[in-house]
Amino acid sequence: MNDCIFCKIAKGEIPCYKLYEDNEFLAILDAFPVMLGQVLVFPKHHIESYIFDVDDNLYCRFLIFAKKIAKAIDSALNPIKTGLVIEGLEVNHIHVKLFPLTNKKGYQMKLLDPLPSEKEMIEIANKLRKNFHKN
Numbered sequence: 001m002n003d004c005i006f007c008k009i010a011k012g013e014i015p016c017y018k019l020y021e022d023n024e025f026l027a028i029l030d031a032f033p034v035m036l037g038q039v040l041v042f043p044k045h046h047i048e049s050y051i052f053d054v055d056d057n058l059y060c061r062f063l064i065f066a067k068k069i070a071k072a073i074d075s076a077l078n079p080i081k082t083g084l085v086i087e088g089l090e091v092n093h094i095h096v097k098l099f100p101l102t103n104k105k106g107y108q109m110k111l112l113d114p115l116p117s118e119k120e121m122i123e124i125a126n127k128l129r130k131n132f133h134k135n
Contacts, residue, residue, distance in 0.1 A: 049088030
């Protein structure tokens with residue numbers, strides 16, 4: 001789709017903090033996080049955002065890819081656990097949000113204020129990238 005932000009990111013038309021990718025999926029730091037280290041995972045090609053309409057094989061591959069990213073978050077950031085949310089409301093392109101949960105309150109739907117600086121985003125991205133080989 002021409003106006004889909006995730007399609008543009010996947011094509012390299014919009015810069016991002018790319019963490020990991022394979023032929024099918026991409027993991028990036030969320031530019032508008034509600035917590036530090038929040039990651040977005042999505043297919044490189046456009047798929048409408050309702051997860052339960054996705055082919056079973058793609059569904060499984062997608063969640064296995066997200067699991068790999070979550071395990072890297074666990075290793076790099078040492079949260080209590082990493083949470084996963086699939087809502088599909090903000091962008092009509094299927095995606096998973098991964099949250100490094102550092103307290104038992106879970107995640108909140110309010111953006112971090114202030115948003116992380118470029119330096120903080122680079123540091124988090126580098127820390128996460130170093131942990132993909134361990135999984």
